[in-house]
Amino acid sequence: MVKRIVAKVARPDPPARLEGKLVILPEYKSVYVVDDDPSMRRSMKRLLREHGYETVLFDSAGALIRHGRFEWALCIVLDIDLNGSSGIDLRRQLVTQGIAVPIIFVTGNDSEACRSAAVESGCAAYLNKPFMPQSFIASIQAVCGRAN
Numbered sequence: 001m002v003k004r005i006v007a008k009v010a011r012p013d014p015p016a017r018l019e020g021k022l023v024i025l026p027e028y029k030s031v032y033v034v035d036d037d038p039s040m041r042r043s044m045k046r047l048l049r050e051h052g053y054e055t056v057l058f059d060s061a062g063a064l065i066r067h068g069r070f071e072w073a074l075c076i077v078l079d080i081d082l083n084g085s086s087g088i089d090l091r092r093q094l095v096t097q098g099i100a101v102p103i104i105f106v107t108g109n110d111s112e113a114c115r116s117a118a119v120e121s122g123c124a125a126y127l128n129k130p131f132m133p134q135s136f137i138a139s140i141q142a143v144c145g146r147a148n
Contacts, residue, residue, distance in 0.1 A: 029054070029072055029073065029074045030053070030054040030055055030056045030072060030073065030074065031048050031053045031054070031055050031056075031073070031074050031075055031076075031077060031140060031144075032055070032056050032057075032058065032064065032073045032075070032076040032077070032101075033045065033048075033055055033056070033057050033058065033076075033077045034058040034059075034060070034061065034063075034064050034076060034077065034078045034079060034082065034087065034090075035058075035059070035077075035079040035082075035106070036059055036060060036079060036081075036082050036083040037079070038059070040079070040129070041057045041059070044077060044136070045057060047133050047136060047137065048137075048140065051137050051140070051141075053074070053140065053144075056072075056073075060082060060083070060085070061082050061085045061087070061089075061090040062085075064076070064090070065090075065093075070094075070099045070101050073101045074102075074143075074144045075101060075102040075103065075104060075124065075140065075143045075144055076101050076102070076103050076104070077104045077106060077140075078090065078091065078103050078104065078105055078106070079105075079106055079107065080105050080106070080107040080109070080114060080118065081107060081108070081109055087105060087107075088105075088114075088117050088118060088121050091103050091105075091118075091121040091122070091123065092121055095121070095122065102124040102143045102144075103121070103122070103123045103124055104123065104124055104125040104126075104127065104139050104140065104143060105118045105123045105125070105126045105127070106127045106128075106129055106131065107126075107127075107128060107129060108128070108129040108130075110128045124139075124142075124143045125139040125142065125143060127139060
C-alpha cells in the first residue's frame with residue numbers, strides 16, 4: 001500500500017521494543033474520523049485519501065479516547081450523534097484535558113440548538129450530512145492550512 005505524505009512530525013522516543021514486539025510509530029499526521037456509521041467512515045476515508053490525507057478511523061468516542069495519540073492528528077472529524085454519546089460532550093472533554101486538536105463536526109440531525117452547542121464548544125467547522133465532497137475537503141483544507 002502506498003501512503004501519501006501529509007505533514008512530517010517528530011517521533012517520540014519510546015523504546016524500540018515493547019513486550020517483545022517491534023513498535024512502529026506513524027511518521028506523518030493524519031485526519032482522525034469518529035463516526036458510528038461504517039459506510040460514512042469508509043466514504044470519508046476514501047475522499048480524504050483521494051486528496052492526499054492519511055486517516056485514522058474510530059467507531060466511537062471511547063475508541064478515540066483509548067487511542068490517545070492526539071499529537072498525531074491534523075484535525076478530528078467528529079459526528080455529533082455517536083450512537084448514544086455526544087460528539088459535543090467529547091469535544092468538551094478533550095478541551096478539559098488540554099487537547100487542542102481542531103474539530104470539524106458532522107451531523108445528520110441539524111438543529112439551531114445543535115449548531116449553537118457546536119460553535120460554543122469551539123469547533124473549526126460544522127457540516128450537515130449528507131455534505132458535498134467539495135465542502136468537506138474545503139473544510140479540511142481550511143483547518144489543516146493546506147490546499148491541493
